[in-house]
Amino acid sequence: MTATSVEKVNGRAVASPEPRFDPRALAEAEAIRTRAAAEADAVRAKAEGEAKAAEILAVEQAEKDRIANERARMRLEKEQADHKAHLAKKAAEAAKSKADEEKAKKADAERDAAEAKRDAEQQRSERWWKWGARSIYAVGLIIAAPVQFMHFWDRERPFLLAAPALLEGFALVLAFGAAWAVAHRRDVAPYRVGIMLGAAIAAGINMYGGLSDARIGFNAGLIGAIASLGGPIVLMAYEHGIAQKADGIPSFRERRAAEKKAAAEKKARESARAEKQAAEATAAADKAAREKAAAEEQARRDADRRGDHDDVWAVADALRSARGSQYVTEQIWAEAWYRVTGCKTVGIRPEIEELSQAAQFRMRAVTEAPIKGEFSLIESQKGPRSKRDPNAPDGRASNGGTPPVRRAGDTAPYTAGAKKQARLEQTTEKKD
Numbered sequence: 001m002t003a004t005s006v007e008k009v010n011g012r013a014v015a016s017p018e019p020r021f022d023p024r025a026l027a028e029a030e031a032i033r034t035r036a037a038a039e040a041d042a043v044r045a046k047a048e049g050e051a052k053a054a055e056i057l058a059v060e061q062a063e064k065d066r067i068a069n070e071r072a073r074m075r076l077e078k079e080q081a082d083h084k085a086h087l088a089k090k091a092a093e094a095a096k097s098k099a100d101e102e103k104a105k106k107a108d109a110e111r112d113a114a115e116a117k118r119d120a121e122q123q124r125s126e127r128w129w130k131w132g133a134r135s136i137y138a139v140g141l142i143i144a145a146p147v148q149f150m151h152f153w154d155r156e157r158p159f160l161l162a163a164p165a166l167l168e169g170f171a172l173v174l175a176f177g178a179a180w181a182v183a184h185r186r187d188v189a190p191y192r193v194g195i196m197l198g199a200a201i202a203a204g205i206n207m208y209g210g211l212s213d214a215r216i217g218f219n220a221g222l223i224g225a226i227a228s229l230g231g232p233i234v235l236m237a238y239e240h241g242i243a244q245k246a247d248g249i250p251s252f253r254e255r256r257a258a259e260k261k262a263a264a265e266k267k268a269r270e271s272a273r274a275e276k277q278a279a280e281a282t283a284a285a286d287k288a289a290r291e292k293a294a295a296e297e298q299a300r301r302d303a304d305r306r307g308d309h310d311d312v313w314a315v316a317d318a319l320r321s322a323r324g325s326q327y328v329t330e331q332i333w334a335e336a337w338y339r340v341t342g343c344k345t346v347g348i349r350p351e352i353e354e355l356s357q358a359a360q361f362r363m364r365a366v367t368e369a370p371i372k373g374e375f376s377l378i379e380s381q382k383g384p385r386s387k388r389d390p391n392a393p394d395g396r397a398s399n400g401g402t403p404p405v406r407r408a409g410d411t412a413p414y415t416a417g418a419k420k421q422a423r424l425e426q427t428t429e430k431k432d
Helices: 023-152 158-183 189-212 217-247 252-308 310-323 330-341 350-368 416-431
Strands: none
Touching (some): 023 158, 023 217, 158 189, 158 217, 189 217, 252 310, 310 330
């Protein structure tokens, strides 16, 4: 079908008809255009928001990664420092252990050296003491024997020359017997008595010979007597020391050191006992003071409860008596309070609880009831409106009177106070 345009009628030109405008169609077109622009703006805003959000998320993720890396680095540095400290500690412990071991070895070596030196000194002194005692005995025998030979010499009785050997040999043989007794851990006292008896007889004979025989003389008799006594005495002293050592008998120095140590330990024990007794006396005094203060406090508490809460006190005292308790304990008082008042909180009675509940209800009514009248929140139910750009075109000027399209966010949202006020008013209306 072909459209025909009439330009002339009866030879005369026909005026072109004026275009006809449909306001409804224009409004619809404008609405479509506006909706398309709004959708485009929304898509663009959404894309911009998503891009911005992605950028913010990327920045946040980068910051999180940086913080995580920093924490990991710090944790690694801390672990490394702890490991170094652990190694240093182990090295210090090993060095200390080695030093202690070397110190212990050195102390042991020094102790062994001291013990070896002491043993060597003991052996040396014992050797000198043994040979010295024997030498003294031999010298005494050399001095005393000739005196006795001169005293017992008789041409008619030559057999008396064996008397000095008998007298001096008597002490010598008994000295050998004492040495045998020491070696075999036998009683040495009989041998020592025999030695001293033989030495005394020989000394007496020598002294008598020196006084009675001019050939011998007083000096020879005196020195012979001393020699007869001195040799056995020295030898007996040596054997006595050996016997004490073999029997483990302490010396005078050791006994004196042991006595000093025992006296010091006894003094320390007595001091510790005195300190313990003083501490026990102090503790007993403190305990008595605490018990006295507790008794006074209990008496004060009982007097207060008996005077101010006689009804509860009667029940509490009955419970105390039935349970065999000395005082009305806190547990008994709490149970008696619950039995009398019905309240588990000690000190709260029904009238006090009633007043408290009434005060709480009044406060809740004041704080949660809706406000009506001149103080009602009518003008503040919505938040602040966004300001309109003064240069923005008025959408109502060229749309044929069609209202502009409303978009999300054009109306200010209701405030939290307005929402709460509305809920309270609805609740009040339903109750009415």
